[in-house]
Amino acid sequence: MANYRDIIASYQDKPGGIIEAYHALQEEFNYIPREAIDEVARVFGVSEAQAYGVATFYSYLSVEPRGKYIIRMCESAPCHVAGADEVIKAFENHLGIKVGETTADGKFTLELTQCIGQCQGIPVITINRVPYEGISPDQVPMILEKCK
Amino acid sequence: MAEEVRIVLRNADKIDPNNVDDYINAGGYQALEKVRGMDPKAVIEEVKKANVRGRGGAGFNAGLKWSFVPPADVKYVVCNLDEGEPGTYKDRTIVQKDPQTVLEGMAICGHAIGSKQGYIYCRGEYPYVVEQLNQAIDQAKAKGVLGDFDIEVRMGAGAYVCGEETALIESIEGHRGEPRFKPPFPGVEGLWAKPTVVNNVETFANLPEIINKGADWFASIGAPNYPGTKVLTLTGDVVNRVPIEVPTNTTIREVIYEFGGGIRNGRKFKAVQIGGTSGGFIPESLLDTPIDFDSMSSIGATLGTGAVFIMDDTRDIVDIVTRISKFFEHESCGKCNPCREGTFRCYEIMKKINRGAASAKDIDNIVLLARVMQKAALCGLGQAAPGPIMTTLQHFRHEYERKLV
């Protein structure tokens, strides 16, 4: 696994590169570790509060550890009318966790998201950023099965 | 039968979007070549005359916006690809089908305002689009078609408010995406305090053809006050959930029944919300309205991003508006009080109405709150958030009254 210091250092000359650095950190660790936020603050010359403020402003960035597979269900109005609530219930039942939680084995995290711009295929989920369209509750076991 | 007119999507499905040579063979980069031989002021005049009004929602004349840019050593061109309005997938469609036309549009703007550096701010939900854009930029650079105009892609991270131009600028600078007070407007003082033109993807994508065919050609298409075409994205209970590009004098009814193929499952129409989740709800009686910006405003609705969310007669309007209120409560950045508290209370009251626990007094309260937000919120998020509540109270009040105690 890459060292967080090296990742951050590679963005230090980019004006306003904090968010790009956070993306790269999250890509590597699935979340942004606390030590990395402190390092970002030091490298970009902002206070730790500011660095933390940026990391927690954006819903796509997480400062908590998450699972290997991050499943996000779109809950915006078009996906809502297409049955998003039933799909999310099916995920909760099969995984035995609630939205916002991670399974004990660290494999799955379940999250809600707002529209992900794939509204031709409502309702839509993403698994680690890849969108899947037209999801129905009965497809949920098969979807989970595919995540090895 | 109404027909599509393709300006922005003229190359869609006709060329390989990931091959710059295909774009060049289809006439790409001739417009940029042409403007390089023109006085920048004349380019601005031409765009102004075409009256291409911002396709990101605010409908401001792009050439006029550029004309406000003062002289400065460094200036920036920013392309807004944040596309956070629920129901909208047009900017993704445009870029995936023809990324070079957006780059060319940005470079045309760069020449007109005297900028050498462009940024594309792409939402974090589209990592595959970021990749495609980076590849397109590399190819264009390798061909030398962009000249000394440089473009960098920056990725957002899941904040709807970052589509607002000053919040977007804050985000590129690496800060929390909170809107700035205006004025100064970005055109005067934007990214790193330098003059910055922010335009939507679709606005930029219109420019090459405007330059190639002329302002008069463009201005003669569609509605006179908002000429050209609009890319619309259909979603909800409509047969064809597809992107379309239509002249701006096309009516809502044509959009739903001719292009959309009507309502799914043989059901009946109840409502359509246009422009994204902050757009107004429109009843059957207003479907003959043309989609152009001013016609939509005149019926208390919006063209917005061009999202078209169709609901059939089985849908529960109050339940949908409650979900929309949750969106705004979640996406309010918290900087200004009317929006932070207002979106929170709107959601609270909508939940109460939706579960059948509210009285007529709650409706009075939400209307009062909505007026305060529309007037007092710092940015368009808080100002537009009550729109769905107000328009559904206007056109579908019985659905609220049915749920009151």
Ligand SMILES: Cc1cc2nc3c(=O)[nH]c(=O)nc-3n(C[C@H](O)[C@H](O)[C@H](O)COP(=O)(O)O)c2cc1C
């Ligand atoms: C809350 C909010 C979100 C916005 N989101 C977007 C967006 O995703 N894309 C966009 O182009 N404009 C968006 N806008 C409008 C921009 O502030 C700005 O007007 C636009 O990018 C200017 O480009 P245009 O004149 O070409 O439309 C948003 C505005 C607000 C208030």
Ligand code: FES
């Ligand atoms: S509303 Fe769910 S993807 Fe757009």
